[in-house]
Amino acid sequence: MSTSAVSEKPLVSTLLDVKDVTVDYPIKGFRKEPFRALKGVSLDIRPGETVGLVGESGSGKTTLGRAVLGLAPVTGGSITYRSQEISQLGRKARRALSSEIQVVFQDPYTSLNPSLTIEQILAEPLTVRNVPAKEAGKRVRELLDQVGLPSGSVDRLPREFSGGQRQRIAIARALALDPRLIVCDEPVSALDLSTQARVLELFKEIQERTGVAYLFVSHDLEVVRHLSHRVAVMYHGEIVEWGDGDQVTARPEHPYTQRLFLAAPVPDPVRQEQRRAERRRLELEQREADLQAGAVA
Template sequence: MSEPLLVVDRLGVDFRRHRQVFTALDDISFDIAPGETVGLVGESGSGKTTIGRTILGLVKPSRGTIAFRGQDITHASCTTRRALSRDIQVVFQDPYTSLNPSLSIEDILAEPLRAQGVGRSEASRRVRELLDRVRLPRDAADRLPREFSGGQRQRIAIARALALRPRLIVCDEPVSALDLSTQQRVLDLFIELQRQTECAYLFVSHDLSVIRHISHRVLVLNRGRLVESGSVDKITSTPDHPYTRRLLMSAPLPDPVAQRERRARLEAVIAGAPAAD
């Protein structure tokens, strides 16, 4: 069995608000294997985005450690973080604000390559390759972000994340701003790209149906603490924790009859379950 790519051990994050300390994350531990998708699910305010931002170095941890490929990166310097950007990338939630509106798509995709010393002609060749990979026409390179739909913009954001051939991508609600049919296509693209590149994902979402579609393992976060974890089949079919059951009940199903039956079944289970932690 391969060594974990990422190991998060007893992570804690505190924020100060008006001289008071607010604990956003407490005692968070998990790992991600190479080529694996770990889904992180919870309601708004649960702290799931904070986990992703801490791994990316955008939030400073208060406790615990983060190791990537065996190297402690908990308090990595700016120089180390720049080097890590080759291996750890991110796809943000909103494709409308994550792309610079004044740059062409070629400039957007070539920017991380040039920052790493890739020459102009090689960067241009890699941009065309990236556009092919995310199924956008090569002439897209000469256009501006405003000329594309939401789903196409998110494909561009995915291409940018893939530009440096990373080992891990933090996906922060990357389909929540898209309509349902576009969500499906983008999720399928993520799965296809993972098969091609063997890149690992930490996939953050509030929607358990999205997590079920793409993940191998699932972590359930509530009020800054992990309340349940396990295989995607276990968590999305027979969860143990009442909070996870409520998330499952709120996830939509395409069949309204099946949705009503599942809701009634889970309501009966929750009614007889002990209160959530």
């Protein structure tokens, strides 16, 4: 009965729909105005799609990821997942959602409990769902295989692994329940360059095989460009540019995205010199435009 509403919709529809979401964090102290981390943000994610979310520190990109995960207090707007409102769920209903929406955090050093073995970490989401121990063990080995780690690592502790390997373990944990959406919060920022490239390939490969969708949060336009079908750029708690990945990351239209694009140094001395000149020209232009706008107003 409840299924008919969903099946009437076209086959290709929205997996996650974020509409005018605001998030306020209370500030300590009597009668202090709360801090508004998100000021009415809207985007949508389709099944099997990667949506990149770019911004600098304090832009609210991580907060949006946490709001989708139910870890940030949503004070306005709506987040619908498969046509059901999830922004104000209680803890119990949230737990039921955990097989649908998962997470990979930035810091592979603190996202794994240092006192649990890899098997315990990966089996945990399964055992709380009463999966028999034997089956869970089988699934753990399957997961390790999927992320390219030897199955002999089950009895080892996180500290015995390098940053890249730990991030693979965190990815395996996110995959344990076969989710449809994974929120990736700067998953490669703490990794070395070559490790970063391999982990990104892993993300891509998993998506092509399982059809999982990603909300991919990063400060790096290049990383986002590599992985995202569509890209949103955040600045001061708002989305300033939102559209096709290639266009936003290579031919940005919003002045902030343009600045962001030109600020990243190119690994080529000759082209970097040109980009530097271009950036200075743009800064000058934008400053003049601001001044004129101020004069008109």
